[in-house]
Amino acid sequence: VQLVESGGGLIQPGGSLTLSCAASGFTVSGHFLTWVRQAPGKGLEWVSILYSGGDTYYADSVKGRFTISRDTSKNTVYLQMNTVSAADTAVYYCTRQDVRGIVFQYWGRGTLVTVSS
Amino acid sequence: SYVLTQAPSVSVAPGETARIPCGGDNIETKNVHWYQQQPGQAPIVVISYDSDRPSGIPERFSGSNSGNTATLTISRVEVGDEADYYCQVWDSSRDHWVFGGGTKLTVL
Numbered sequence: 001v002q003l004v005e006s007g008g009g010l011i012q013p014g015g016s017l018t019l020s021c022a023a024s025g026f027t028v029s030g031h032f033l034t035w036v037r038q039a040p041g042k043g044l045e046w047v048s049i050l051y052s053g054g055d056t057y058y059a060d061s062v063k064g065r066f067t068i069s070r071d072t073s074k075n076t077v078y079l080q081m082n083t084v085s086a087a088d089t090a091v092y093y094c095t096r097q098d099v100r101g102i103v104f105q106y107w108g109r110g111t112l113v114t115v116s117s
Numbered sequence: 118s119y120v121l122t123q124a125p126s127v128s129v130a131p132g133e134t135a136r137i138p139c140g141g142d143n144i145e146t147k148n149v150h151w152y153q154q155q156p157g158q159a160p161i162v163v164i165s166y167d168s169d170r171p172s173g174i175p176e177r178f179s180g181s182n183s184g185n186t187a188t189l190t191i192s193r194v195e196v197g198d199e200a201d202y203y204c205q206v207w208d209s210s211r212d213h214w215v216f217g218g219g220t221k222l223t224v225l
Contacts, residue, residue, distance in 0.1 A: 102148060105171075
């Protein structure tokens with residue numbers, strides 16, 4: 001199992017950015033995929049989950065601004081980030097849940113998003 | 118929303134036992150999972166479902182959950198155990214995942 005995030009970078013407040021998480025060793029359609037973020041020097045914060053059946057859930061802090069999705073042909077999960085602010089500055093990790101769907105069993109190395117003018 | 122509370126830091130001497138608590142309202146009714154994060158690295162699971170130890174995690178790591186407190190216990194602490202530790206639960210009422218604020222373990 002491998003998860004590789006990409007798409008991070010410097011973005012201005014109010015802008016948009018899409019993160020990608022390329023998966024290998026399993027199919028994204030068969031597992032729960034999650035984004036977790038970590039602001040510089042801060043703790044972990046769950047952001048969003050995409051269930052294998054297609055349902056999605058979001059943390060209150062990003063609901064209405066972020067969208068999680070997947071492309072099964074590319075075996076990739078995405079996080080579209082809109083109307084970003086400095087509070088969204090963080091390393092964004094892509095994770096895959098365990099078979100029971102609860103534990104963040106596999107993690108990518110993360111991609112850094114910096115929101116600044 | 119459900120809140121998990123962790124002490125910011127715990128210090129212990131090498132060879133001693135470190136206990137890292139995680140507080141939550143009636144947390145014993147939830148499954149608690151623990152993650153270790155070394156500086157500059159992604160977290161890894163060290164304890165899942167209160168007390169299960171994934172393969173590759175030393176037997177020195179154990180977990181318990183009772184009342185309003187879950188505890189990660191590290192026996193015979195080594196310098197390499199120095200890291201940030203996070204507890205985590207699933208808030209089924211909202212389909213949200215919750216992390217504690219993290220505890221920095223310092224090995225003196």
